[in-house]
Every structure is written in C-alpha cells, then in structure tokens.
Amino acid sequence: MDRPVVDWYFDVISPFAYLAAERLGEVERVAQVRCVPVLFAALLERWGTKGPAEVEPKRRFTYRYACWAADRRGIAFKAPPAHPFNPIRLLRLAVAADAGIETVQQLFRFVWRDGSSSDDSGAWHDLVTRLGITDADAVIASPDVKTKLRANGEQATARGVFGVPTFVTPDGELFWGEDATDMLLDYLSQAPVFDSDEMRRAEHMPMAAQRIPLAR
DSSP: OOOOEEEEEEOTTOHHHHHHHTTHHHHHTTSEEEEEEOOHHHHHHHHTOOOGGGSHHHHHHHHHHHHHHHHHHTOOOOOOSSSSOOOHHHHHHHHHTTTOHHHHHHHHHHHHTSOOOTTOHHHHHHHHHHTTOSOHHHHHTOHHHHHHHHHHHHHHHHTTOOSSSEEEOTTOOEEESGGGHHHHHHHHTTOGGGGSHHHHHHHTOOOSOOOOOOOO
16 A cells, blocks of 8 residues: 655754654655655745744743753754844755755754754755755755745645645645654554544634724
8 A cells, every 4th residue: 555645844044843754764764754844934924923932921932942852862962053143045055956855954964963053064065964954055045046945835735734844645734843753753643532523623613702903
C-alpha cells in the first residue's frame, strides 16, 4: 500500500518547527513527507495575527518552552544570537536544495542546535559547503528561487495554513504546531476519535461572542 503524501510547511525562524523537524522520521514511516519552506511573516500578515516573539510575555515563554522541550526530548538546543531574525536566505537555500528532510534538518540544526546565524560569514560558508552548494549568493538571488518561495506561501494560505509548522494531508486536514505530530499520526492510522460525534461537533462549534475592539 502506497504511503500518502503529506506536506509540511515550515520556516526556520520557528523553534517549534525545529522540534517538529526532529520527528519527521517518525512521520516518514507512515507517509511521504514533502517539506515546503514558507515565510512565516507572510502568513501572519495574511491572517492579521502576531508571532510569539511579538508579544513580550509570550516571547519569553516561547524561548523557555523550546529550551525545556528540547531537553526533555533529548534534543540538542542552542538559540541563535538574536530572535526574531530574517530567515530569507535560509528559506531560499531550502528551496534551492529541494528541501529534502535531511537538508531541512541541517538548516534547523544550524540555527537551533548550533546557535548560528546566516549573517556569520564563516558559519554560512560551512553550511552551504555541507549542502554542496558552490555559489550560494547566486542561488538565493535567483528569480526562480524567489518565485518558488513566494508561490509556496500563496499555496499555504490558499490551503488555510496560518502558522508553522503545519502538516497538511491529501484530504486537506491541517495539523498545526510541533505538538500536533502525534495527532497527525493518529489521524493517518484512522484513530476512531476522528469519526466521533464530539469531533464532528468540535469542527462546527458556533461562536457565542466576538471580541469588540477597544476604543482608542
């Protein structure tokens, strides 16, 4: 029986996506994973939301949680010099390298395991050398690479992707966040909960109230 193909939308700026990237091998046992680099900032703009680093108390919690979660799971963790940072060069590199799982994991480990930055010329040179890219500057400046990354983002928002990391199954179900990997695995194994009355009710929960913008 052929394994289904699931798309995994990611941005290396996300520590949660790093944690999820370390589990892609588990998903690969039951599905083919197609890694799709997207610009997280563009998703936030599309849906009118803020990233974790843009809310000060959430910013602190995010970094502490990522450090704790990595330690709990035995995953090496070292934050980059500053965050948020501009991930464009790394995302374009992912596009140019066809974003296979091993390549994507190398990019995440560059940022979140080694604590490196693409602004560090020495670290950057070592990374592109490991990836076998001889002229990285030309590659990431390529109009085709830029167009592909932009198209990835448009595809993501068209499918309802609102954050990273997000898995999307062939039937269009979204599994957002590093803690949704187990949910995805259960879904792919056809766990009964997904066909339960309560799950169907949850999918169509009505809104009883809406937040009213505060007067300025």
